[in-house]
Amino acid sequence: xxxxxxxxxxxxxxxxxxxxxxxxxxxxxxxxxxxxxxxxxxxxxxxxxxxxxxxxxxxxxxxxxxxxxxxxxxxxxxxxxxxxxxxxxxxxxxxxxxxxxxxxxxxxxxxxxxxxxxxxxxxxxxxxxxxxxxxxxxxxxxxxxxxxxxxxxxxxxxxxxxxxxxxxxxxxxxxxxxxxxxxxxxxxxxxxxxxxxxxxxxxxxxxxxxxxxxxxxxxxxxxxxxxxxxxxxxxxxxxxxxxxxxxxxxxxxxxxxxxxxxxxxxxxxxxxxxxx
Amino acid sequence: xxxxxxxxxxxxxxxxxxxxxxxxxxxxxxxxxxxxxxxxxxxxxxxxxxxxxxxxxxxxxxxxxxxxxxxxxxxxxxxxxxxxxxxxxxxxxxxxxxxxxxxxxxxxxxxxxxxxxxxxxxxxxxxxxxxxxxxxxxxxxxxxxxxxxxxxxxxxxxxxxxxxxxxxxxxxxxxxxxxxxxxxxxxxxxxxxxxxxxxxxxxxxxxxxxxxxxxxxxxxxxxxxxxxxxxxxxxxxxxxxxxxxxxxxxxxxxxxxxxxxxxxxxxxxxxxxxxxxxxxxxxxxxxxxxxxxxxxxxxxxxxxxxxxxxxxxxxxxxxxxxxxxxxxxxxxx
Numbered sequence: 001x002x003x004x005x006x007x008x009x010x011x012x013x014x015x016x017x018x019x020x021x022x023x024x025x026x027x028x029x030x031x032x033x034x035x036x037x038x039x040x041x042x043x044x045x046x047x048x049x050x051x052x053x054x055x056x057x058x059x060x061x062x063x064x065x066x067x068x069x070x071x072x073x074x075x076x077x078x079x080x081x082x083x084x085x086x087x088x089x090x091x092x093x094x095x096x097x098x099x100x101x102x103x104x105x106x107x108x109x110x111x112x113x114x115x116x117x118x119x120x121x122x123x124x125x126x127x128x129x130x131x132x133x134x135x136x137x138x139x140x141x142x143x144x145x146x147x148x149x150x151x152x153x154x155x156x157x158x159x160x161x162x163x164x165x166x167x168x169x170x171x172x173x174x175x176x177x178x179x180x181x182x183x184x185x186x187x188x189x190x191x192x193x194x195x196x197x198x199x200x201x202x203x204x205x206x207x208x209x210x211x212x213x214x215x216x217x218x219x220x221x222x223x224x225x226x227x228x229x230x231x232x233x234x235x236x237x238x239x240x241x242x243x244x245x246x247x248x249x250x251x252x253x254x255x256x257x258x259x260x261x262x263x264x265x266x267x268x269x270x271x272x273x274x275x276x
Numbered sequence: 277x278x279x280x281x282x283x284x285x286x287x288x289x290x291x292x293x294x295x296x297x298x299x300x301x302x303x304x305x306x307x308x309x310x311x312x313x314x315x316x317x318x319x320x321x322x323x324x325x326x327x328x329x330x331x332x333x334x335x336x337x338x339x340x341x342x343x344x345x346x347x348x349x350x351x352x353x354x355x356x357x358x359x360x361x362x363x364x365x366x367x368x369x370x371x372x373x374x375x376x377x378x379x380x381x382x383x384x385x386x387x388x389x390x391x392x393x394x395x396x397x398x399x400x401x402x403x404x405x406x407x408x409x410x411x412x413x414x415x416x417x418x419x420x421x422x423x424x425x426x427x428x429x430x431x432x433x434x435x436x437x438x439x440x441x442x443x444x445x446x447x448x449x450x451x452x453x454x455x456x457x458x459x460x461x462x463x464x465x466x467x468x469x470x471x472x473x474x475x476x477x478x479x480x481x482x483x484x485x486x487x488x489x490x491x492x493x494x495x496x497x498x499x500x501x502x503x504x505x506x507x508x509x510x511x512x513x514x515x516x517x518x519x520x521x522x523x524x525x526x527x528x529x530x531x532x533x534x535x536x537x538x539x540x541x542x543x544x545x546x547x548x549x550x551x552x553x554x555x556x557x558x559x560x561x562x563x564x565x566x567x568x569x570x571x572x573x574x575x576x577x578x579x580x581x582x583x584x585x586x587x588x589x590x591x592x593x594x595x596x597x598x599x600x601x602x603x604x605x606x607x608x609x
Contacts, residue, residue, distance in 0.1 A: 167359060167361065169357045169358075169359045169361035170361045170362075170363065170364075172328050172348075172355075172357070172361065173355065173357060173361035173362075173363075173419075173422075174363075174374075175327075175328065175347070175348040175349055176326060176328075176348050176349075176353065176354060176355040176432075177349075177354075177374050177375035177378055177422065177426075178349040178375050178378040178379055178426070179349060179374075179378045180347075180349060183378060187374075188363055191365045192363075192364065192365055
């Protein structure tokens with residue numbers, strides 16, 4: 001009897017989870033399906049679920065109209081560069097907060113997190129002006145720096161959480177063994193924190209890849225990443241749903257694949273430290 | 277060489293004074309054990325010597341050089357931790373080689389030293405394993421191996437055996453003692469286990485609330501405890517401390533008598549009592565005896581002694597083995 005109940009419960013959960021997952025995934029699926037429709041089929045009412053006439057025309061047109069690979073390259077540089085830069089700054093910061101905390105460490109962590117709660121638009125004008133004066137507008141370097149800055153609090157927080165899990169004894173043993181600070185970090189701390197660092201990197205790449213506010217406001221043509229590439233398809237001439245969908249599909253495909261292949265690492269990373 | 281001298285060492289954590297003022301001399305080649313109840317500051321004192329904590333004031337001299345301001349890496353000491361603190365991502369070989377690698381020793385020398393340490397510690401077959409694949413005793417051997425390869429001025433041990441089971445602890449105790457005889461290097465060993473202290477030490481330092489209560493050889497402490505704290509702490513079962521002394525044993529605020537210094541008899545003696553609990557260990561028998569006007573007394577009889585709970589018994593203390601203490605707890609000699 002109890003067994004029957006638990007089987008029933010399991011099935012209910014499975015079905016529920018599938019429904020929720022499909023609901024979340026539906027917009028992405030719809031975008032992908034629409035990208036294979038003709039512009040006419042894309043605005044049919046009632047809508048057709050599967051494309052009545054499958055076509056790749058949208059993709060070729062998108063590539064010829066606005067250079068996909070240039071935007072893709074920009075996205076890779078910005079997401080990758082800001083992630084590397086953030087790690088270089090965050091590793092020592094998280095190290096010092098995790099292993100030699102002071103009375104104010106907790107407050108500093110909270111303060112860093114609080115900067116994420118401020119609406120970005122609040123600092124748009126000052127940052128725009130700073131970028132303008134420093135000639136950073138529409139440059140890959142400028143975008144890399146700004147995306148590194150906005151994600152830095154999260155990177156530090158995540159690394160801090162991972163580092164806290166590493167027994168202090170091991171680092172002390174390392175000091176007794178004659179290691180100076182940088183050797184301690186390179187030979188012992190980083191190898192032990194590899195899973196945590198990997199998931200932090202992944203999350204940061206995804207966040208930077210998807211970031212639209214700053215990338216749209218601080219770029220024109222030169223440094224525009226894929227977010228700007230998508231946005232260029234909502235034009236004054238009206239929306240071309242199929243082409244917009246094709247552009248979106250091409251923009252999200254790399255990060256979707258990356259997320260798909262590293263989902264195990266990502267889930268482990270995000271729940272790490274929650275259960276000890 | 278590896279003499280360690282502490283001069284006026286003081287350590288304060290925030291508002292708490294953990295070590296008020298310690299002076300101590302550890303001779304080259306000595307095996308010194310810091311012992312005391314938990315929270316007495318023994319581990320802190322070891323960490324101050326190691327350099328893992330900074331002294332608030334005072335000097336720590338190793339071979340005559342004050343190293344109080346030097347980082348751990350520059351003090352030339354090795355440490356074995358309670359948790360072993362092995363590097364989980366490295367093989368046993370790399371773990372043992374790590375201090376040599378940090379010192380910039382050449383590959384060939386590293387290999388030969390690691391092989392030598394491994395054979396000393398019976399680890400030769402395990403060199404390519406990870407620490408996670410070893411038993412507790414093997415892990416502790418790797419930790420010791422990592423400590424000995426760089427031939428330090430002194431070894432520091434922070435309760436290295438407390439994570440091991442009783443049988444293994446006995447065995448490792450002997451191995452560490454043998455290691456000390458072979459290497460003849462200074463060893464400073466922290467423990468709360470007085471059996472380890474008594475069996476391994478050349479010199480025991482008894483600590484209480486950050487202060488040194490007494491320094492001496494194991495038998496000096498056992499036979500001539502300087503105060504009530506040492507008298508009660510060293511020896512198992514602990515010394516019977518009687519305050520005030522029973523009639524006829526005046527001249528002191530407290531007298532102490534060890535369980536084995538009490539003669540038991542079923543016929544006659546100084547104090548009559550009744551057995552509350554009898555513990556028969558085979559080699560010895562411990563009796564917990566209630567005595568009117570005196571209180572509870574523990575007595576030890578060698579071998580089998582046929583008494584059980586509820587039996588009447590007479591006790592006579594060996595007058596030459598009675599310890600006398602004044603009102604402040606200091607021994608009267």
